[in-house]
Amino acid sequence: MVSEELRETALQLLAARGYDETTVDDIVAAAGMSRRTFHRYYASKEDVVIQLLADLGAEMRAELGGRPESEPPAESLRRAVTVAINFCAGHHDAAKTLAVVRLILRTPVLHARSLERQAGWQADLAAVLAARLNLPVDALYPEVAARLAFVALNTALERWALTDGEADPLELTDRAFEMLAPALAGQGLGEVGG
Amino acid sequence: MVSEELRETALQLLAARGYDETTVDDIVAAAGMSRRTFHRYYASKEDVVIQLLADLGAEMRAELGGRPESEPPAESLRRAVTVAINFCAGHHDAAKTLAVVRLILRTPVLHARSLERQAGWQADLAAVLAARLNLPVDALYPEVAARLAFVALNTALERWALTDGEADPLELTDRAFEMLAPALAGQGLGEVGG
DNA sequence: GCCTCCGATGGCACACTGTGTCAACGGCGT
DNA sequence: ACGCCGTTGACACAGTGTGCCATCGGAGGC
CATH class of the missing domain: 1.10.357.10 (Tetracycline Repressor, domain 2)
Incomplete structure (x- = not known):
């Protein structure tokens, strides 16, 4: 599932680097997807968590x-x-x-x-x-x-x-x-x- | 005081139009100032309130x-x-x-x-x-x-x-x-x- | 009176977020 | 092979917040 991989990558990065230091672009880059796709599943960076x-x-x-x-x-x-x-x-x-x-x-x-x-x-x-x-x-x-x-x-x-x-x-x-x-x-x- | 006038204008607009419907640009336009000045006194739109x-x-x-x-x-x-x-x-x-x-x-x-x-x-x-x-x-x-x-x-x-x-x-x-x-x-x- | 210094302001450029719009891709059945 | 449709990505845009620098204007020293 795309949303799960996105969430997994996000949680890992957020926990490791910190919330403010991690951008949505970082997350989607690590997951190999586009920012648009991210926001199709999660309304905001907060939402993933x-x-x-x-x-x-x-x-x-x-x-x-x-x-x-x-x-x-x-x-x-x-x-x-x-x-x-x-x-x-x-x-x-x-x-x-x-x-x-x-x-x-x-x-x-x-x-x-x-x-x-x-x-x-x-x-x-x-x-x-x-x-x-x-x-x-x-x-x-x-x-x-x-x-x-x-x-x-x-x-x-x-x-x-x-x-x-x-x-x-x-x-x-x-x-x-x-x-x-x-x-x-x-x-x-x-x-x-x- | 600049900050007070800014706050007064902001509260009036926010209460009247609603929070999400009011932009910082609306506020500073109504107060006759620049957005840069607004953020010198308030870190964010939330902060004014x-x-x-x-x-x-x-x-x-x-x-x-x-x-x-x-x-x-x-x-x-x-x-x-x-x-x-x-x-x-x-x-x-x-x-x-x-x-x-x-x-x-x-x-x-x-x-x-x-x-x-x-x-x-x-x-x-x-x-x-x-x-x-x-x-x-x-x-x-x-x-x-x-x-x-x-x-x-x-x-x-x-x-x-x-x-x-x-x-x-x-x-x-x-x-x-x-x-x-x-x-x-x-x-x-x-x-x-x- | 003039000049300098300094605080306050504004303009600009930038990074980031979130949304709308549209085109491209790919599987699917007919 | 064709068209359908859901998924995706690309682009453009509005809004926020910040750094940087130019400018203005008053206070004080000469």
Whole structure:
């Protein structure tokens, strides 16, 4: 597949030379293709990296939506985050994913983009929660709870990347969720939940 | 001041026509200057908007650092976030700031950039907390707690912008912090605090 | 008063990104 | 063999951001 070879070449060069120091022309030259072809598969240089996480949001949303309604939101959210962690750290080749995560975290443009992606996913999760629990429209709980899930996710992922994959991301996630549990259990100070 | 006139013209055009639909050439033409001069004051089109929040991080950091060490972290963080809220909603002309916040939230590039800025501030606050409480090096509390502050801030700001400034951002912040209080009080499940 | 120095500005050229348009190539079935 | 169609590459263009240099104008020294 052309897009895969392009992505492979890109990731290798970006990780080796650094993001800003690598031009799209460098990438397509190394892959033996034209810049026009590159942009047929990837909207921008950022996209080659960010698109790797494309399905992550949908998977988290699906996991959250698939959890039983009777389950406490804290547990449903923890499962959704676990899906993300497994996607990153357990999927196929953890070392490769680690390299990508580190590239994103150390490259401001990529970090910015990935955070914005997360903001979209967070809104999705909040919508699922809001539909499940029927709270007053002005309740902050769904939005805050969804954000807390990403607090746990990002804390775990950053620590994982910072320790070169030494720390166990699932254990980190669980520790973070233990800490957040009381806030997630509150459901906005006595408002009625599902 | 040249930079101020440039910024004023830019904000007006960006808010009116939209970010992507406005070129730097449009801005400098409206301000009667050259593109070269624009880039002497602002590194990029994003910068004209994002630079408005430049001092926010430092102010939050200063407020947090200035709180008494004996104060519970939850309260210190709430004060730091209050500084940010007042900066946005109470500073001078709330309507103008509201327009900027809305512009940022509805423009992906700007939203991404502002989130990345926040990530930096969050790390700063976490460092302050880590220095204050002496926890084990692998403790997640400082990092998580600092993130929670921004969860509250963003939830309040987005709700504020979404309601066209109707909702009181300070009240929203307090409600969010009430919800997060139990997690912030925990200090990582029995680890010793300052 | 004139000259020099210096900061601010503008013009130009350049590298890079991203998009639209079109021509060329190559497999495929008829 | 022919035409069809999807893939590719070539070119041109708009937009961004930077380096370099010429220019202008004011402040201060002579």
